[in-house]
Amino acid sequence: MNVLARLTVEQVASLLSSLSSLAEKRAISKEDDFFSKKCTSLSDFSFRMTKASNKNRAISKLDAFDAARDDVLVRLGTVLEGHAAMPFEENVEAAKTLLSLYAKYGKSAAKEAYATESAKIKSLLLDLDSQGAQAAAKVLLGVSELIAALKKAQADFDEENTRVTKEITAVSQEENAYTLKKPAISLVNDEILPYLSMMAKVKGGEYAELLKEMETEVKRANAAVSRAKVTGKTEEATK
Numbered sequence: 001m002n003v004l005a006r007l008t009v010e011q012v013a014s015l016l017s018s019l020s021s022l023a024e025k026r027a028i029s030k031e032d033d034f035f036s037k038k039c040t041s042l043s044d045f046s047f048r049m050t051k052a053s054n055k056n057r058a059i060s061k062l063d064a065f066d067a068a069r070d071d072v073l074v075r076l077g078t079v080l081e082g083h084a085a086m087p088f089e090e091n092v093e094a095a096k097t098l099l100s101l102y103a104k105y106g107k108s109a110a111k112e113a114y115a116t117e118s119a120k121i122k123s124l125l126l127d128l129d130s131q132g133a134q135a136a137a138k139v140l141l142g143v144s145e146l147i148a149a150l151k152k153a154q155a156d157f158d159e160e161n162t163r164v165t166k167e168i169t170a171v172s173q174e175e176n177a178y179t180l181k182k183p184a185i186s187l188v189n190d191e192i193l194p195y196l197s198m199m200a201k202v203k204g205g206e207y208a209e210l211l212k213e214m215e216t217e218v219k220r221a222n223a224a225v226s227r228a229k230v231t232g233k234t235e236e237a238t239k
Contacts, residue, residue: 001219007222014221016050017046022213023042038191049181066157068153080143094135105124128147
């Protein structure tokens with residue numbers, strides 16, 4: 001039972017932590033010099049991968065804040081376009097006034113890199129803060145609220161971006177979870193499990209028990225990947 005290469009760095013980090021905990025409970029992790037060194041390597045990889053993967057999790061959190069501001073930005077454009085199509089002259093004029101400002105940045109800003117999108121949204125908000133734009137927004141149902149929501153979404157993103165930048169800086173820049181993944185999997189597949197398998201046949205006891213426990217954890221981790229793959233294929237087939 002080998003660890004699948006398809007596991008994400010987070011899944012590998014979690015698996016290593018579980019395997020390391022199982023090994024530490026066994027006397028052989030201290031009494032068997034050869035295996036003790038492998039356990040030390042396993043624990044080291046577990047610590048380093050967990051620490052490095054914190055960077056990936058931090059970025060994932062920032063993605064959620066980015067998606068939130070994207071949603072508001074796109075909805076603002078959609079609502080303005082809707083008002084421009086209304087059969088009410090006052091609404092149409094107000095909507096066109098705001099659309100002329102929105103068009104300078106547009107929905108495409110949502111597809112830009114973080115920094116570029118931030119700059120465009122802030123410029124848009126400055127334009128929408130003018131006296132004429134504010135007057136036009138008051139005429140259109142829901143627009144003032146969306147502008148306020150965009151301001152908040154951008155402010156929330158800026159706050160999270162600052163926090164994430166500090167968090168990433170705190171993580172060792174020398175380590176990368178992706179570069180650690182392959183050697184970590186190799187340690188388990190090519191060294192630890194084969195050694196336990198051999199010693200289980202020779203001595204049994206704790207070697208056999210630990211091998212069974214570790215294989216169960218590996219099987220559980222692999223199953224999660226397999227389920228995700230099957231689910232993805234099923235969803236794709238139903239589109």
